[in-house]
Amino acid sequence: MNSGPVVAVDPGSAKCGIAVLSADGQVLHRDIVAAEMIGETVDVIAETHKATHIAVGSGTGSQVVVERILVFRDGSDITRVPEAHTTLQARGRYWQDHPPGCLLALLPAGMRIPPRPLDDYAAVIIAERFLETEKRS
Numbered sequence: 001m002n003s004g005p006v007v008a009v010d011p012g013s014a015k016c017g018i019a020v021l022s023a024d025g026q027v028l029h030r031d032i033v034a035a036e037m038i039g040e041t042v043d044v045i046a047e048t049h050k051a052t053h054i055a056v057g058s059g060t061g062s063q064v065v066v067e068r069i070l071v072f073r074d075g076s077d078i079t080r081v082p083e084a085h086t087t088l089q090a091r092g093r094y095w096q097d098h099p100p101g102c103l104l105a106l107l108p109a110g111m112r113i114p115p116r117p118l119d120d121y122a123a124v125i126i127a128e129r130f131l132e133t134e135k136r137s
Contacts, residue, residue, distance in 0.1 A: 004052035007045055008127035009038060010086065010119045011057050011065035017119025018042065020049045021127040030120035035061075039068035046073065055130035057083030057122070081130050083122070090121035 003023055010017035016038045020029040028049055033041045042054060054069060056062050058080040066078060094114045099105075104112055 005049045006053045006055055006127050006130055007042055007049070007051045008055040008081070008123045008130060009042060009057065009065055009069075010083065010122035010126055011035075011038075011059065011061040012119060013061050013064075015117065015119055016065060017117075017121065017123035018045065019120055019123035019127050020045060020051060021124065021131065023131070025128060025131055027124055030124060032117055032119045035065070036068075038065055039071045039073075042069050043072035052077065053130070054078045055081045055126050057081060057086065057126045059083045079130060081126050081133070083126055086122040086125040087118065089125045090118040093121050093124065094118055 005020050005022050005028060008019045008021065012035055014035055015032050016035050018031050018033055018041060019027060021027055029045060046054065054073065054077055056066055056078060062080060069078060091114060095109065095112060100112055
């Protein structure tokens with residue numbers, strides 16, 4: 001069972017979302033970093049937050065991301081997590097945190113496009129999935 005924070009990564013070819021969640025699901029950190037910097041970034045953030053595990057989305061690009069992390073970290077603390085629909089869920093989470101203004105609120109939720117990339121929010125969803133799996137085991 002996971003007893004400490006988890007670092008989660010939403011892999012991408014140019015950029016990766018990264019998030020740190022406490023064992024009880026509180027978001028401690030969110031960021032978007034260049035893909036080529038993901039290994040050292042995960043290492044520093046994991047050390048800073050005393051993370052006990054790294055969860056990486058299992059979609060396209062995950063193998064390259066895991067290889068970059070393995071340059072700095074032991075592979076035993078890395079778990080691949082299914083990332084189906086994380087982008088859609090990230091969009092919903094973004095609008096929860098940043099409610100749309102008057103004009104955007106008139107648009108149906110599915111037509112609202114956030115003004116920035118959501119890779120960090122997708123990483124939060126990946127971390128939550130990891131924590132939920134850990135709770136069940």
